[in-house]
Amino acid sequence: MKILVTGGAGFMGSDLVRKLAKTEFKVSVIDKLTYAGDAKRIDEVFDFINFYREDIADMESLFNIFEKEKPDIVIHYAAETHVDRSILNPDIFLRTNVMGTLNLLQVSMKFKVKKFIHISTDEVYGELPLDSNEKFTEDSPLKPNSPYSASKASSDMLVRAFIETYGFPAIIVRASNNYGPWQYPEKLIPLAISKLISGEKVPMYGTGENVRTWLFVEDFSEAVLQIMEKGREGEIYNVGSSEEKKNLEVIKELLNILGKSEDYIEFVPDRPGHDLRYAVDTTKILKDLGWKQKVSFEEGLRKTVEWYIENKDWLFEKKQHIDKFVAKLKEEFAKIS
């Protein structure tokens, strides 16, 4: 079996590539290596895969790769992924997440791919009120609130249209927030770790009341492997954790692990359109495929902190770029609000 992974040098895609490359599958990766991509994440398996530094929005390159690789399965992670960046510069999100996905669908259909797994997000459902027990199911309507989630919802709709119109064998996977080793430190958990181990304060949007569920990235990869093996074509699967955490609670757990006081939290003005609460109902994947979260938030967070401490050089190299970007964000968000 030949598997092609897009975005395989990103945080989540690389976890799957490291796992797949150690199996009997023949793995190839397409990744543009944007600011968020880094081939170091797949260094340990680089000799066992075929790597293409290409843009999924470039149809000709895709065609050439598919002609050479003739993949049986495509797992599509590649995307622009940072909500804050989508507020400043939505265009690139449309280009990669929508046009890139359309290109992949077209070329996959042409080369008769047997299974296409589209990695999406729970953010396509929009937000839930803070004071409810409601959760999003796979049938909940899509009400995206940020340019990022709107672009992901658009790509989900394209995948759906290919399933309905052409009988294309695709599956949509909607993930909750992931965390773990190798995540680019502009996202909440690694950003906070990078600040705290540098002796700096952690910026906390608003009052930190926003609620998310957090899934350790290896649990997510396990779900994708099960979907690849026994997921039903045309279906949507939510994949997430049942542990809901306020952002402030997440930071307090990090302070606790790193032995720091709450003086290390700095409350900053909220980002525009910040969704209050996300929570996904994962009954379907539990019942139909038997997938279950294995790593608790407490255990996963400890492992994650240990990994970043052991890999400080990588973290600090990225942090330099992010510090400049965060300063720009502050200015731009102030103009919007």
Ligand SMILES: NC(=O)c1ccc[n+]([C@@H]2O[C@H](COP(=O)([O-])OP(=O)(O)OC[C@H]3O[C@@H](n4cnc5c(N)ncnc54)[C@H](O)[C@@H]3O)[C@@H](O)[C@H]2O)c1
């Ligand atoms: N991280 C999360 O918490 C989370 C949660 C839910 C869903 N997702 C989804 O999972 C997927 C992976 O997320 P991630 O956190 O690993 O993202 P990431 O930003 O770490 O990685 C994205 C990868 O895609 C590559 N890429 C970007 N544009 C490209 C293009 N035009 N052509 C080819 N490659 C391109 C980047 O170089 C990078 O390696 C995304 O589709 C995202 O929407 C992420």
